[in-house]
Amino acid sequence: MNKVNHKNGVQTRRKVIQGAMFSLFRVSAAINGAALLVVVYFLVAKGWHAINWTFLSQPPIDSMTRGGILPCIVGTLCLCLGAILVALPIGVASAIYLNEYARPGRIVRLIRLGINNLAGVPSVVFGLFGLAFFVVYLEMGVSILAGSLTLGLLTLPVIIGSTEEALRAVPDTYREASLGLGATKWQTIYRVVLPGALPGILTGTILGISRAAGETAPIMFTAAVFYTPSLPTSIFDEIMALPYHIYVLATAGTDIEATRPLQYGTALVLIALVLGLNLIAIIYRSRLRKKR
Amino acid sequence: MKNSPKISAQDLDFYYGDSQALFGISLDFNENRVTALIGPSGCGKSTLLRCLNRMNDLIAYSRAEGKVLLDGNDVYDPSVDVVALRRHVGMVFQKPNPFPKTIYENVAYGLRVNGIKNRDFLADRVETSLKQAALWDEVKERLNDSALGLSGGQQQRLCIARALAVEPEVLLMDEPASALDPISTQKIEELIHALKKTYTIIIVTHNMQQAARVSDITAFFYLGKLIEADRTETLFTRPKLQQTSDYITGRFG
Numbered sequence: 142m143n144k145v146n147h148k149n150g151v152q153t154r155r156k157v158i159q160g161a162m163f164s165l166f167r168v169s170a171a172i173n174g175a176a177l178l179v180v181v182y183f184l185v186a187k188g189w190h191a192i193n194w195t196f197l198s199q200p201p202i203d204s205m206t207r208g209g210i211l212p213c214i215v216g217t218l219c220l221c222l223g224a225i226l227v228a229l230p231i232g233v234a235s236a237i238y239l240n241e242y243a244r245p246g247r248i249v250r251l252i253r254l255g256i257n258n259l260a261g262v263p264s265v266v267f268g269l270f271g272l273a274f275f276v277v278y279l280e281m282g283v284s285i286l287a288g289s290l291t292l293g294l295l296t297l298p299v300i301i302g303s304t305e306e307a308l309r310a311v312p313d314t315y316r317e318a319s320l321g322l323g324a325t326k327w328q329t330i331y332r333v334v335l336p337g338a339l340p341g342i343l344t345g346t347i348l349g350i351s352r353a354a355g356e357t358a359p360i361m362f363t364a365a366v367f368y369t370p371s372l373p374t375s376i377f378d379e380i381m382a383l384p385y386h387i388y389v390l391a392t393a394g395t396d397i398e399a400t401r402p403l404q405y406g407t408a409l410v411l412i413a414l415v416l417g418l419n420l421i422a423i424i425y426r427s428r429l430r431k432k433r
Numbered sequence: 434m435k436n437s438p439k440i441s442a443q444d445l446d447f448y449y450g451d452s453q454a455l456f457g458i459s460l461d462f463n464e465n466r467v468t469a470l471i472g473p474s475g476c477g478k479s480t481l482l483r484c485l486n487r488m489n490d491l492i493a494y495s496r497a498e499g500k501v502l503l504d505g506n507d508v509y510d511p512s513v514d515v516v517a518l519r520r521h522v523g524m525v526f527q528k529p530n531p532f533p534k535t536i537y538e539n540v541a542y543g544l545r546v547n548g549i550k551n552r553d554f555l556a557d558r559v560e561t562s563l564k565q566a567a568l569w570d571e572v573k574e575r576l577n578d579s580a581l582g583l584s585g586g587q588q589q590r591l592c593i594a595r596a597l598a599v600e601p602e603v604l605l606m607d608e609p610a611s612a613l614d615p616i617s618t619q620k621i622e623e624l625i626h627a628l629k630k631t632y633t634i635i636i637v638t639h640n641m642q643q644a645a646r647v648s649d650i651t652a653f654f655y656l657g658k659l660i661e662a663d664r665t666e667t668l669f670t671r672p673k674l675q676q677t678s679d680y681i682t683g684r685f686g
Contacts, residue, residue, distance in 0.1 A: 244493055314530040318592070321488060322543035322599060323520035332546065333532055 181416075184409045191406030201368075205390060206399045210407050215372055216285075216380030217354055217414070220364060223289025223376070224296050224353040229346060231293075232300030239301075240308040241330055260298035265358035267295050272362035286376040288364020295359055296349040303345025307338035344426045351418035355411065357384040367393070383411040438502075439464040439633040440485060440522070440603050445499035447480055449492065454480045456658045457499070462603070462650075467625060467634045469644035469665070472654035473685070478637045481654070482605050485635065486522040487515050503603070520547065523601035527608040529588035531580035531595070536572050539580045539591055543599035558598055566594035567624055586617025593624065597632075604628065606636040610643065622647050641681060645669050653677050 199209035235256075243249045271291030281287040311334050319329040365385035373380050387407050390400045438461035447455035455477050462468045470478035483489045484497055487508060500507045508518050520543075531539050540559045549555060559576070563569040568590040572583070580591055589609060596604060606625070610618040625634060625647050638644050644651050645665060652662035653672075661668065661677045672678045679685055 312530075314526065314528065315532060317488065317491070317526065318530045318532065318595075319542070319546075320491070321486065321519055321524040321526075322546065322595065323516055323518075324543075324546035325516050328546045332542070337533065 181412065184405060184412055188402070188405030188407075188409035191402045192409065196403075196406055197410070200370075201403075204396065205368075205403065206396055210381075210383070210386060210403070210410065212369060212372055212381040213383045213386045213407065214410065216365065216382040217384075217411075219285050219373060219380060220288050220292055220360060220382060221350045221353050223285055224292035225346060225350055227289055227293025228296040228300045228349060232297050232349075233304050233342060235297075236301045236304035236308060237330060237335075240305050241326065241334065256298050256301055259294070260302075262295075263358075264295060264356050267291055267359040268362045270294075271359060276363055282377060283362075283364060283366065283379045284377045285364055285373060285380055288360045288380075289376075291359045291363045292353045292356060295356060296353050299349040299352055300342075300345055303348065304338065304342050307341025307345070308334060310341060311337040340425070340429050344422045344429070347418050347422040347425070351415045351422070354418070355384055355415050357388055360385060361388075383407055383414070387411065438462060440501070440503045440635075442481065442484070443500040443502060445481070445484060445497060445501060447477075447484060447489065447497050448495060450494045454657050455484070458659050460652055460659055460662055462633060462635055464633050465629055465631070466649040467629050467636060467647055468650040468652060469648035470635065470637045470652050470654060471639070471641055471644050471680075472660075473680070474639070475656075476654040477657040478654050479607055480657075482524075482607055482635060482637050485603070485605055486519050486524055488519075488524065490515060520599050521601050522603045522605060523596035523599065524605045525589070525592050525596050525607065525609050528612050529585060529592050531583070531588050531591050533579065533581055535577045536580045536583070536591060537576040540594050540598050543595060547599065559594075562594040562598040563591075565597050565628065566590045567620060567627075568594055584617075586613050586620060589613060589617065589621065590624070593621075597628075601632070603633045603635065606634065608637055608639060611639065618643070641669075653680060655680070 196209040197214065198211050200212050201210065202208035235252075239249060239252065243252075268291065271287055271294075275281050275287035275290050276283055279287075281290075315333050315337065316329055319333050320326070324332070360382055364380055365382040366379040367381075367389050369379055369381055387404055390404045390407070391397065441461040442458045445455055445458040446453060458477075458481055460481075470481065472478050480489065485501055485508075489495055489497065497509055499509075501509055503518070503521065507513070508522075532542060534542070537559055540562050541555050544555055544558060560569060560573075563572065568587060571587060572578075572591075580588065583591060589612075593609070610621045613621065622643065625636065628634060629649075636644075636647065638647075648665045650662065651665045651668045653660045653668065653676075655676065661672060661674050663673070668677065669681060672681060
């Protein structure tokens with residue numbers, strides 16, 4: 142009888158501990174989800190009434206207290222496009238080299254170390270580097286070009302990482318079959334591996350764009366300005382951008398309280414852009430995974 | 434009447450890193466004959482097969498010493514273009530691996546990568562190859578469907594058609610039927626029998642009965658060494674070495 146009772150005691154204790162741990166995990170997951178919901182709700186509540194067609198299609202007037210954020214939207218889109226034009230070719234080419242050509246060894250390890258460290262560089266350091274190198278040394282000035290190059294560097298590890306993952310997901314057996322038929326390595330990559338990796342590369346690109354869209358520090362010194370009277374016409378133009386606009390309105394504008402609604406409105410537009418892109422990428426990726 | 438060896442290994446050693454996998458293999462593969470390589474797992478038969486078209490080059494830190502002669506020329510000579518070699522020595526793999534493309538594009542792949550663009554020529558060759566692989570009747574109405582929609586046996590025959598499309602002289606088959614059901618296996622074996630009139634075939638199989646059914650010559654390997662090679666009938670009924678006899682009768686394996 143004693144044995145049975147003792148067993149029951151141990152069983153109960155184990156069950157209680159397990160229940161407690163699961164509750165802890167559930168609470169943690171809930172905090173995660175709740176945090177995002179709280180942020181979104183807050184922004185929507187505060188910024189919703191600032192959103193209208195004027196807001197989205199007109200430039201700011203009256204020292205930014207009225208009007209819209211059209212130049213910011215255009216500027217952010219230009220920078221995203223520019224960043225991807227820089228990061229995508231270099232990133233995909235690097236990933237192909239690392240995954241398909243490079244023989245395992247010291248050089249490859251050094252390159253990977255470099256990429257991982259690049260991913261860890263604080264964004265404000267990217268901004269300073271962009272200022273010193275692109276804006277000043279290469280004399281590009283504060284411009285879309287300088288900003289795109291800086292953001293491109295920031296986005297590069299994202300592209301390389303997701304491209305490598307996509308390449309690795311293509312089964313080796315396809316490569317073997319192709320080479321066995323007398324194709325060169327490049328033909329194999331071009332005709333079989335890349336087409337197979339394309340969906341994964343696309344997902345990485347979308348995530349990269351969304352990252353570039355939200356960064357403030359790298360563009361602060363290299364591309365974005367407080368105010369520019371017209372929309373950009375060349376890559377050497379300065380531009381306004383969504384994240385920088387929020388920063389400027391909230392800290393250095395001439396009438397912070399009056400512009401508060403527009404700050405929230407801008408933040409809402411930005412977060413809608415970023416979350417929207419992320420959501421697209423996540424849904425697309427999960428559809429891909431289901432197919433496999 | 435002895436046929437001249439189409440392809441042969443001469444004193445071939447092979448290393449994966451520091452570990453030696455093949456020890457001094459010397460073996461002739463005669464033209465328009467089927468040679469089967471048999472032996473227990475890990476005996477080196479697949480390794481030898483992959484040396485013949487230098488697919489082992491893909492493995493880092495591996496090296497071959499000795500010669501593999503195709504029509505008298507050493508394929509391991511530094512001046513040899515490996516890519517061209519693989520057009521002459523084709524391969525079919527254990528697990529069917531059609532590309533995620535249409536049936537037509539799978540068979541045409543080898544031709545396209547070799548620069549052939551002429552539509553009529555491609556269409557003609559695709560049809561011929563699919564007929565040679567005994568698959569034409571089953572797929573002729575749906576050449577533009579995805580190859581992945583075919584059954585396992587059909588996929589493997591597609592892979593054979595794909596290999597045949599570039600008109601190799603030698604066809605290497607690495608356990609081509611081991612992933613397939615008995616009926617598909619039988620179809621593949623009939624195919625091999627028909628193909629040997631045009632091609633030199635070397636097949637690795639862990640299935641001794643298949644070797645006995647399909648091959649003219651059988652070579653028995655053990656732990657990286659060639660133990661015995663002879664005409665199939667002789668090897669299976671009157672093997673010269675005790676070790677061969679033990680393996681064939683199932684004393685070990």
